[in-house]
Amino acid sequence: MLNYFNPNNILKIINKLQKFVFTLFIIVLIIGLLEALVLSPEDYKQSDSVRIMYVHVPSAWISLGIFSVISILSFGILIFKNKNFSLITKSLAPSGFVFNIIALVTGSIWGKPTWGTWWAWDARITSMLLLSLFYLMFIITWRITENNDKAIKISSYIAILGLINVPIIKFSVDWWNTLHQPSSVNILSDTTVHSSMLIPLGIMTAAFVLFSLLIFLMKYNTELIKIKNKGLDRL
Amino acid sequence: MYGKKVKLRALFIVLIFFSLVLTAFLVFKSLEENVVYFKSPSDVKNLTELKAKKIRVGGMVKENSVETFDNEIKFIITDFKNELFVSFVGSVPNLFEEGKGVVAEGFLEDKYYLKADKILAKHDENYMPPEVSEALKDKN
Numbered sequence: 001m002l003n004y005f006n007p008n009n010i011l012k013i014i015n016k017l018q019k020f021v022f023t024l025f026i027i028v029l030i031i032g033l034l035e036a037l038v039l040s041p042e043d044y045k046q047s048d049s050v051r052i053m054y055v056h057v058p059s060a061w062i063s064l065g066i067f068s069v070i071s072i073l074s075f076g077i078l079i080f081k082n083k084n085f086s087l088i089t090k091s092l093a094p095s096g097f098v099f100n101i102i103a104l105v106t107g108s109i110w111g112k113p114t115w116g117t118w119w120a121w122d123a124r125i126t127s128m129l130l131l132s133l134f135y136l137m138f139i140i141t142w143r144i145t146e147n148n149d150k151a152i153k154i155s156s157y158i159a160i161l162g163l164i165n166v167p168i169i170k171f172s173v174d175w176w177n178t179l180h181q182p183s184s185v186n187i188l189s190d191t192t193v194h195s196s197m198l199i200p201l202g203i204m205t206a207a208f209v210l211f212s213l214l215i216f217l218m219k220y221n222t223e224l225i226k227i228k229n230k231g232l233d234r235l
Numbered sequence: 236m237y238g239k240k241v242k243l244r245a246l247f248i249v250l251i252f253f254s255l256v257l258t259a260f261l262v263f264k265s266l267e268e269n270v271v272y273f274k275s276p277s278d279v280k281n282l283t284e285l286k287a288k289k290i291r292v293g294g295m296v297k298e299n300s301v302e303t304f305d306n307e308i309k310f311i312i313t314d315f316k317n318e319l320f321v322s323f324v325g326s327v328p329n330l331f332e333e334g335k336g337v338v339a340e341g342f343l344e345d346k347y348y349l350k351a352d353k354i355l356a357k358h359d360e361n362y363m364p365p366e367v368s369e370a371l372k373d374k375n
């Protein structure tokens with residue numbers, strides 16, 4: 001299926017999809033910001049600084065999610081030599097990296113008024129920093145490797161290596177003593193965020209997902225055009 | 236379905252991955268001491284020797300244990316089994332409060348007394364508006 005898709009048709013679809021995703025993103029972002037900054041209540045302990053959560057937490061989730069997708073696709077790239085997967089991972093990496101940096105920076109800004117420090121070498125922050133280094137290695141590999149096949153191979157191995165770090169980030173707060181609190185939003189056990197704060201958190205997450213989808217589509221589009229200009233109709 | 240080459244590659248990559256996972260697991264297992272951000276008062280009590288190195292101890296600020304003098308603050312960190320006496324000169328973070336989590340960084344004078352030069356407040360996993368917190372308090 002993926003072997004027979006024609007870049008020309010895909011390009012048209014992507015262009016339409018881009019406009020749709022962009023409009024949806026703006027709408028969801030406006031609602032999300034309104035909810036997060038104006039309508040949602042302040043926290044009983046942290047008061048207004050809790051609002052950093054609506055940027056910090058979705059960014060962290062998305063950077064983790066994107067990296068997981070990249071890693072899983074990388075297995076496909078290495079095993080089945082699927083060229084399309086490598087275009088997808090290459091196009092996903094920048095938005096994942098940006099959200100990773102946002103999570104680190106907003107975390108630092110949030111840490112000062114609440115914990116009393118800008119930075120702590122606790123397990124979650126350190127593993128998150130490690131994730132950003134994996135992203136960086138992944139992106140740099142594409143920049144510095146001239147041979148395309150080689151870049152695909154090296155970047156995929158980097159992504160698979162980084163996959164080990166993903167559960168470490170997720171469970172660091174349960175496995176070790178960290179400055180981070182245990183996770184508040186849980187699927188299997190009770191969520192300890194009040195519904196009036198959970199709703200803006202959900203909307204902001206949706207907005208960020210749409211944004212990364214938009215950036216992904218733009219990057220993917222560019223990659224396809226590059227291939228088309230090389231005179232290849234098919235991947 | 237898939238050719239022999241694909242199967243071989245799959246086996247190779249899966250093997251590499253699992254050996255890496257195992258390596259990571261062993262590394263973290265042996266580094267456990269260093270991965271934890273702070274020790275509990277019980278850990279401190281079980282120390283065999285006191286090192287002249289900086290240490291971080293975390294736990295709850297014991298209820299009714301906070302005493303403030305000019306700009307010195309004294310309190311007790313508890314993990315509900317053992318306690319540690321802490322003194323600190325300076326200002327504490329906003330979230331520092333009795334009955335809440337805290338991490339103190341400094342030097343141990345002995346197994347029951349820490350001279351802190353940095354106090355960090357540890358937040359818990361609960362987020363709610365003030366009204367809800369009031370309502371919960373009334374219920375109790």
